Structures are given as C-alpha cells and as structure tokens.
Amino acid sequence: MSVLSERVKKLRSAKRQSQNEVGKALGKSRETVSKYELGEREPDPEAIVLFAKHFNVSADYLLGINEQTENLATDERKPYSPELYSFEKYLKNEKFIPYLQLAVSMMDSNIEIKQFEKLINKIINKTKINLI
Known part of the structure; x- marks a missing residue:
C-alpha cells in the first residue's frame, strides 16, 4: 500500500465519509476510490489535485513528500457553537438518553415543570423515608 493510498483512506475516515461520498465529490466511482485506497490503482495528477482540494491538504502531503500539514482533517469536528458542541456531547453519552x-x-x-418538580420531590422524599 502506498503512502497516498494510506493517506486518502485516513483522511476519508477522519472526515467520516464513505467511499461513495468521496467519489461523488470528486466525480469518480466508489470502486475507483476503493482501488486508490487499496493501492490497486494510482490516481492521475488531476485526481490528486481533486483529493487535495476535497480534503483541504497539500498534494505534497498526499504524496508523502511532506509529513506535516496544517489542514489535516481530524476526527474532531470544530463545533458551530459551544452550545451545540455541549449538546452533541450529551447525545453521545448513553447515560443521558433516559x-x-x-x-x-x-x-x-404538556407537563409543566412545576408539576414535574412536585412529582420528583415526592419520589425523593419516599426514597429518603424508605432508606431510614
């Protein structure tokens, strides 16, 4: 497997995209992207440019000429806002689901919060009494 094939696969995974999604973005088929990732086919210079633009990295990085890239896609997405980021963290936490x-x-x-608070307080008080 070549450096290019490894990096394309890594970048696609980091961006959480399927081979089909990357193929559509580049005007290629899913099979072509798969062959690039497996090292069964080498992309032409035009395809390398498309990959670089799509993943926001340099062609030098894709080809293994440069190990560093400022724009390397990561597993962490930048949140649109702190509120959405916090909410997303809660949604990923299985303990939050209930x-x-x-x-x-x-x-x-249509239960009002005050009614709910009364219900919760009753449950808490009953639990306290049962524990004593």
Whole structure:
C-alpha cells in the first residue's frame, strides 16, 4: 500500500465519509476510490489535485513528500457553537438518553415543570423515608 493510498483512506475516515461520498465529490466511482485506497490503482495528477482540494491538504502531503500539514482533517469536528458542541456531547453519552426521553415525554404530554418538580420531590422524599 502506498503512502497516498494510506493517506486518502485516513483522511476519508477522519472526515467520516464513505467511499461513495468521496467519489461523488470528486466525480469518480466508489470502486475507483476503493482501488486508490487499496493501492490497486494510482490516481492521475488531476485526481490528486481533486483529493487535495476535497480534503483541504497539500498534494505534497498526499504524496508523502511532506509529513506535516496544517489542514489535516481530524476526527474532531470544530463545533458551530459551544452550545451545540455541549449538546452533541450529551447525545453521545448513553447515560443521558433516559433524561432526553423523559424531556421528550414531558413535551409531548404538556407537563409543566412545576408539576414535574412536585412529582420528583415526592419520589425523593419516599426514597429518603424508605432508606431510614
């Protein structure tokens, strides 16, 4: 496997794109992208330029001439806003899912927060009494 094939695969994975998505963006088929990644086919200079533009890296990086790139795609996406980033972190946390389901249920049933607080306080008080 060549440096180029390894880097194309790494960049595609980091960008969380399928071979089909990359192929469409470059005007290539999924099979062609797959062959590039497996090292079964070498891209022509035009394809290298397309890859570099698509992944926002230099052609030198793709070819292994340069090991450093400022624009190397990473697994971490830059958040649009701190609020969305925080919300995304909660959504990825499995322990948060029941709370999210509860919030959706509350919205669907039009339960007011004050009613919910009363219910929760009753449950907490009952639990305290049972523990004593």
